[in-house]
Amino acid sequence: MNLYAVGSILVFTANDGVHGAELWRSDGTALGTRMLQDIDPGPGTSEPKQFQPVGPNLYFSAKDSVHGRELWALPKTALLSTFADVPADFWAWPFVEALAGAGLTNGCAPDHFCPGNPVSRAEIAIFLTRGTRGADFVPSAATGTLFEDVPADYWAASWIEQFAQDGFTGGCNAAPPLYCPGRSLTRAEMAIFLLRAKYGSAYTPPPATGTVFTDVPAGFWAGAWIEQLAAEGITLGCAPGLYCPEDPVNRAQVAAFLARTFNLPLP
Numbered sequence: 001m002n003l004y005a006v007g008s009i010l011v012f013t014a015n016d017g018v019h020g021a022e023l024w025r026s027d028g029t030a031l032g033t034r035m036l037q038d039i040d041p042g043p044g045t046s047e048p049k050q051f052q053p054v055g056p057n058l059y060f061s062a063k064d065s066v067h068g069r070e071l072w073a074l075p076k077t078a079l080l081s082t083f084a085d086v087p088a089d090f091w092a093w094p095f096v097e098a099l100a101g102a103g104l105t106n107g108c109a110p111d112h113f114c115p116g117n118p119v120s121r122a123e124i125a126i127f128l129t130r131g132t133r134g135a136d137f138v139p140s141a142a143t144g145t146l147f148e149d150v151p152a153d154y155w156a157a158s159w160i161e162q163f164a165q166d167g168f169t170g171g172c173n174a175a176p177p178l179y180c181p182g183r184s185l186t187r188a189e190m191a192i193f194l195l196r197a198k199y200g201s202a203y204t205p206p207p208a209t210g211t212v213f214t215d216v217p218a219g220f221w222a223g224a225w226i227e228q229l230a231a232e233g234i235t236l237g238c239a240p241g242l243y244c245p246e247d248p249v250n251r252a253q254v255a256a257f258l259a260r261t262f263n264l265p266l267p
Contacts, residue, residue: 004051006058009079011036013048020045023062025079031100032082034111036074040064048072080267083113090115092252098264099255103135108251115252121172122156122181124190125163127254128197131262132166147171147179156181167201168193187238188222188245190254191229194261213243220245234260 002013008027015021019038023046026033039046039062046062053059056076063069077088082100086093096113099105104127108114119127130137139162144152146161154160160179163169172180185193196203205228210218212227220226226243229235234257238244249257259266 002049002051004058006053006076006079011051011058011079015045019043021047023048023060023074027082031106034084036078036084039072083107084111086113086115086252090252092255094266095255095259095264096252097267098259101267102262102264104130104258105255113251113255115250115255117251118184118248119251119254120181121179121183121185121189122154122160124185124193124254125169125181126156126159127258128168128193129159129162129166131258132197133162146177147181148176149178150181154181168196184248185254186245187243187247187249188220188226190249190257191222191225191235191245194234194257195225195228198261213237214241216243216245 004011010026010028012024012026013021014024016035019035020040020043022038022040023036024034025036039048044065046064048060048062051058051060053076057073058076058079059071059073061069062072075087080088081093082097086096092115096115100107105113108117129139139158142150142152142154142157142161144150144157146164150157150160160181164171164179169179172178172183195205205224208216208218208220208223208227210216210223212230216223216226222245226245230237230243235243238247258264
């Protein structure tokens with residue numbers, strides 16, 4: 001087996017029984033161990049070896065079924081990432097890595113975080129419950145009685161019910177009681193959820209001034225929460241002078257929000 005250490009990352013050649021001997025990386029965790037590139041696609045074997053970092057790249061020799069053994073290069077930014085779709089030069093990379101390191105996410109699919117995907121209200125219940133109760137926490141089985149649109153067999157039902165029992169949400173509608181689990185989370189909703197998760201369900205922010213963001217007047221329903229989020233440095237807004245309260249939040253943005261809220265150590 002060919003091995004090479006690049007900082008805290010081990011680069012090596014391995015065969016998973018599907019792709020042949022290909023290029024892999026590992027940070028010592030199951031989540032952070034993945035194939036970097038299938039150079040000889042399918043069951044073919046490229047046998048990467050002779051690793052040598054130079055400048056921004058890691059160079060090595062490998063062969064495919066078309067060209068034989070040649071010189072290959074891989075950006076070092078690809079080596080440092082737990083997820084293949086979040087390279088180290090992506091703006092949210094440190095926040096995503098912080099989330100993965102804390103055990104708050106396993107991604108959206110094997111080796112992927114899907115940073116641009118919108119976050120649903122169901123997903124935020126899981127993120128924040130893990131953030132407040134610990135990565136190893138497992139909620140009790142769902143009853144299916146709290147929200148009419150969250151039956152007991154819904155995939156995130158136990159997390160949503162725990163989220164409600166912890167006092168972080170009253171749902172999206174009172175009569176009938178609904179949670180709207182599949183609806184995309186907005187930036188305004190995110191502000192409320194984050195501060196309740198940080199300070200507890202009884203927390204109430206100071207009154208809004210309407211002077212922090214031009215699109216968040218003092219009378220806006222979530223204005224006080226949004227201004228407090230900004231005051232604590234958890235958000236800078238979506239653009240100069242704007243918060244974009246009704247915009248959906250994607251997974252990269254949520255990673256940044258959560259890392260800042262819970263003071264997660266960044267790489």
